Amino acid sequence: MSGADIESGESPGxxxxxxxxxxxxxxxxxVIVVIFVLAAALAPWIAPFDPMETxxxxxRQPPSxxxxxxxxxxxxxxxxxxxxxxxxxxxxxxxxxxxxxLIGVPIGLLAGLGGKWMDMVISRVADAMLSxxxxxxxxxxxxxxxxxxxxxxxxxxxxxxxxxxxxxxxxALDARNTDWVEAARAMGNPPWRIGLLHVLPNILPxxxxxxxxxxxxxxxxxxxxxxxxxxxxxxxPSWGSMLNSAQxxxxxAPWLAIFPGLAIFLVVLAFNLVGDGLRDALDPxxxxx
Amino acid sequence: MWLWLLRRxxxxxxxxxxxxVLVFALQQLMPGDPALILAGEERGDPQVLxxxxxxxxxxxxxxxxxxxxxxxxxxxxFGFSWRIRMPVGQLILEKLPVTFQLAAMSFVIGVAIGVPxxxxxxxxxxxxxxxAINGIALFGISxxxxxxxxxxxxxFSVQLGWLPPSGYVPLWxxxxxSLQTTIMPAFVLGTGVASxxxxxxxxxxxxxxxxxxxxxxxxxxxxxxxxxxxxALRNALIPVVTLGTIEFxxxxxxxxxxxxxxxxxxxxxxxxxxxxxRDYPVVxxxxxxxxxxxxxxxxxxxxxxxxxxxxxxxx
Numbered sequence: 058m059s060g061a062d063i064e065s066g067e068s069p070g071x072x073x074x075x076x077x078x079x080x081x082x083x084x085x086x087x088v089i090v091v092i093f094v095l096a097a098a099l100a101p102w103i104a105p106f107d108p109m110e111t112x113x114x115x116x117r118q119p120p121s122x123x124x125x126x127x128x129x130x131x132x133x134x135x136x137x138x139x140x141x142x143x144x145x146x147x148x149x150x151x152x153x154x155x156x157x158x159l160i161g162v163p164i165g166l167l168a169g170l171g172g173k174w175m176d177m178v179i180s181r182v183a184d185a186m187l188s189x190x191x192x193x194x195x196x197x198x199x200x201x202x203x204x205x206x207x208x209x210x211x212x213x214x215x216x217x218x219x220x221x222x223x224x225x226x227x228x229a230l231d232a233r234n235t236d237w238v239e240a241a242r243a244m245g246n247p248p249w250r251i252g253l254l255h256v257l258p259n260i261l262p263x264x265x266x267x268x269x270x271x272x273x274x275x276x277x278x279x280x281x282x283x284x285x286x287x288x289x290x291x292x293x294p295s296w297g298s299m300l301n302s303a304q305x306x307x308x309x310a311p312w313l314a315i316f317p318g319l320a321i322f323l324v325v326l327a328f329n330l331v332g333d334g335l336r337d338a339l340d341p342x343x344x345x346x
Numbered sequence: 347m348w349l350w351l352l353r354r355x356x357x358x359x360x361x362x363x364x365x366x367v368l369v370f371a372l373q374q375l376m377p378g379d380p381a382l383i384l385a386g387e388e389r390g391d392p393q394v395l396x397x398x399x400x401x402x403x404x405x406x407x408x409x410x411x412x413x414x415x416x417x418x419x420x421x422x423x424f425g426f427s428w429r430i431r432m433p434v435g436q437l438i439l440e441k442l443p444v445t446f447q448l449a450a451m452s453f454v455i456g457v458a459i460g461v462p463x464x465x466x467x468x469x470x471x472x473x474x475x476x477x478a479i480n481g482i483a484l485f486g487i488s489x490x491x492x493x494x495x496x497x498x499x500x501x502f503s504v505q506l507g508w509l510p511p512s513g514y515v516p517l518w519x520x521x522x523x524s525l526q527t528t529i530m531p532a533f534v535l536g537t538g539v540a541s542x543x544x545x546x547x548x549x550x551x552x553x554x555x556x557x558x559x560x561x562x563x564x565x566x567x568x569x570x571x572x573x574x575x576x577x578a579l580r581n582a583l584i585p586v587v588t589l590g591t592i593e594f595x596x597x598x599x600x601x602x603x604x605x606x607x608x609x610x611x612x613x614x615x616x617x618x619x620x621x622x623x624r625d626y627p628v629v630x631x632x633x634x635x636x637x638x639x640x641x642x643x644x645x646x647x648x649x650x651x652x653x654x655x656x657x658x659x660x661x
Contacts, residue, residue, distance in 0.1 A: 184357075185365040188637045188644075190599030193617065197633045200621040201375040277490050281603055284492060285618060304496060304607070307511075308504050318493030326488035333484075 073262070076338040083334020089327035093320075097143040106134035108141040108294045117310040127312040130302065131292075135313065138294040139320050145295040146324065149210050149279035149288070150272040156214030157275075158268055161221025162260075166252040168222065169229025180226070183219040191216050195278050199287040206295075209288035213278045217271055224267055228260040262339040269332035273325045280321050296321050354648060358641055365641075366419065369634050370412050376626060384428060424631035429623045434631035437616060445605070445612035447517055447524075449597040451532035456539025457590065461583075463540070464547025468555060468582075469574055479544065486541030492603040495534045499607070502530060512609035531608045535600050539593050546589050550582035557581070584654050591647035595640040 067075075077083055096103070105123075112132035120127045126135035168179035186194065198212035232238050232255065241255050282288040283297025291298055296317040303313035381398040388394045399405045403414055418425070424434035467479040503511035509530055515523040554560065555578050563573045602614035609615070613632065620628035 181357075181360045181364050182368075184361045185368055185637075188361065188365060188640045189633055190596055190636055190640065192599045192602060193633060193636050196602065196617060196621060197372060197629050198375070200624075200629050201372050201626065273488065280490060281492065284603065285606070285621065287621065300493060300496065307496065307500055311500050311504070314493075314496045314500065318490065318496065321490050321493060322488055325490065326484065329484060329488050 073338045077334055080334040080337060082330050083338070086327040086330025086334065089323055090331060093143055093324050093327070094147060096140050097147040100137075100140040100144055104134075104137035104140045106137040108133060108137040109292050110134075117306060117313070119310075120312055126316045127310065129299075129313055130306060130310070135299075135316055138299060139296070139316050142294040142296045142299060142317060143320065143324075145206060145283070145289045145293070146276050146279055146321070149206065149213065150276040150324075150328075153210045153213035153275045153279070154217060154268050154271045156210070157217035157271065158221055158264070160214065161218035162225045162257075162264070163252075164218075165222040165225025165227075166229050166256060168226040170233065170248045170252050170256070176226070179222065183222045183226075186216075186219040187223075191274070192278060192281060195282060196285065196287065199282050204287045204290060206283075206289045206293075209279055209282040212282070212287075213275050216278075217275060220267065220271065221264070224263060225260060228263065229256050232256045232259060262335075266332055266336045266339060269328055269335055273328035273332065276321065276325055276328070350652070351649070354645065358645065362638075362641065365637050366416055366634070367412070369630055369637075370415055372630055372633070373626065374408075419634065424634065425627040427620075427625055427628050429620075429625040429628075434627050437628060438613070438631055438635050441611065441613045441616045444514065444516075444610060445598060445601050445614060448528055448532055448535065448601055448605070448610065448612060449594060451528055452535035452539060452597055452600075453590075453594050455532055455536030456543055456593070459536070460540035460543030461547050461586065464544040464586075465551055465574070465579060465582075467544070468548045468551030471552065480548075483541040483544045486537045487545075489537065491534055491538060491600055492607050494537065495531065495604055495607040498530050498534060512607075514608075514610045514612075527608075528610070531601075531604045531610060534604050535597055538600060539597065542593060543586065543590060547582065547586050550585050551578060554578040554582040584651065587654060588647045588651045591643050591650065592640075595636075595643040598636055598639060 100108075110133060112128075115124070115128050115132045117130055117132075118124060118128045124134050124136065126139060129135055129138070164179055168176045168183075189197075194216040195209075195212045198215055199209050202208035202212060229252065238251060238255050241251050246254075279288055280295075280297035280300070283295040284301045286298070286301070288297055289295035291302075299317040300314060303310070303317070306313055381395050381402070381404060384398050384402075385391070385394050396405075403411050406414075415425075422435055424438070426432070427434055427437060430437065463479050463483070467476040470476045499511045502509045510527055512527075514527050517524045555574075557578075560573060560577055563577045564570075568577075598613060601612060602617055604610075605612045605614035606618050613636075617629060617632045619625070620632065
């Protein structure tokens with residue numbers, strides 16, 4: 058930290074916030090994220106048509122003023138389905154990562170603060186899970202749990218949790234050797250209290266960065282699982298399953314594949330931009346002010 | 347070196363054992379009775395059900411089932427596919443070469459684009475070309491593989507008619523046709539690898555370029571090309587090699603959806619078909635096999651790291 062920061066009397070939190078607000082790409086990402094969150098929340102009111110309403114007189118119509126994204130093989134309005142699909146994707150992304158954090162962080166803290174044996178067992182389990190590629194683990198879990206959006210979210214949460222175990226464990230191990238944790242332990246605080254009060258606040262910045270980037274991955278994973286028929290079940294709209302049925306009509310109705318994919322791409326890009334921006338803003342070693 | 351290898355293996359074995367427990371536990375998540383699924387038409391017959399349960403040892407306690415399963419896996423027996431009536435191990439071995447060809451091609455594409463791009467963007471730090479390269483890499487990371495695949499089929503197969511949209515021809519039957527059928531999926535997978543490698547090469551190069559030995563080399567009046575190519579790049583490549591090995595393992599997972607889209611009969615398609623057909627032993631076998639490949643690759647990565655970085659050899 059440079060002298061100027063101390064003189065200006067700005068708290069680290071405020072400084073990070075200011076640096077984030079000055080990060081143009083991150084703000085751009087944040088705007089896209091907010092737009093998609095609003096689209097997901099307001100879908101029933103802003104969608105021009107009922108996403109499930111089939112109409113045999115308007116099958117696979119190209120984009121027009123009435124149907125800006127065209128209509129699908131059952132005559133449903135693609136724009137309305139993309140808007141409603143945002144619900145499944147955003148929910149899956151946020152809930153799955155929330156679950157992964159809730160599973161991973163306490164276990165990671167336990168590994169870092171709980172003693173040698175605890176650490177060894179937890180680390181080996183995390184290693185074992187990390188040796189299965191993320192998507193394959195999620196597919197296998199979802200396959201065994203059965204096809205449903207909730208199961209897909211659970212599968213993604215479990216598959217993503219070892220990253221958070223590793224992160225929390227590493228930070229806890231670092232914190233363990235600091236004077237303030239030493240002092241807290243000397244005062245007779247039990248490990249859970251040290252973890253909660255002294256370690257957790259310090260790992261929040263990297264956790265926030267990791268969680269934002271994980272949401273991007275979780276959204277791709279949900280789309281992949283839905284694409285394979287393991288997530289949101291038809292006729293409920295989801296971007297992944299829309300892409301799956303679009304594949305059959307790629308020659309005659311390419312718009313069916315273009316718009317849901319574009320939506321996935323934009324949301325994932327936006328979360329990645331926000332995550333990168335947060336990393337830059339929260340890194341105390343970063344020179345930018 | 348040997349001592350280190352032994353210690354490293356000592357870490358790998360417990361990981362693999364835990365992995366086997368996890369993969370075995372997958373079965374327990376399954377809703378319903380596997381015997382009922384297997385019996386099919388004859389599910390009403392209690393005798394048939396009892397026979398299936400005895401065959402699969404479903405009537406034994408869990409720990410016995412696990413030990414029996416582990417014993418078979420250790421002998422290379424991953425069980426029998428419920429659908430295709432073939433040993434799972436044989437199925438996997440049949441499909442692996444296809445995916446390896448795809449993964450190798452993607453890897454070559456990824457390295458050929460990613461490493462030079464990373465070097466260029468580090469050398470031209472904070473210049474417009476650096477921003478452009480970073481922007482493209484961000485696009486590559488955010489682009490869902492399967493959508494990129496569909497869009498490429500739309501452009502190159504449907505609109506331009508240059509390449510076949512799907513299918514696969516083995517390399518030894520018709521090399522040209524084989525490359526034509528795999529170049530699009532390989533490119534789709536390669537872009538992801540290129541983006542990740544670019545970011546890491548850039549970071550490693552920036553680190554190396556700020557080192558004292560680079561400043562010394564420059565002070566000696568060596569040409570910038572020589573400094574970047576010989577002094578900085580060689581050191582920057584050490585972490586990149588390790589990462590590249592791990593990325594190769596991740597390609598196996600990435601291949602799942604890409605193979606599905608381009609109808610390539612590899613490892614990924616095997617999993618997807620198994621998931622659709624509720625062919626659980628195949629799903630289990632594939633998970634176990636990918637993890638084994640991944641663990642082996644990271645072991646190789648560590649050994650490469652030791653081999654390239656002389657400072658670690660004595661440790």
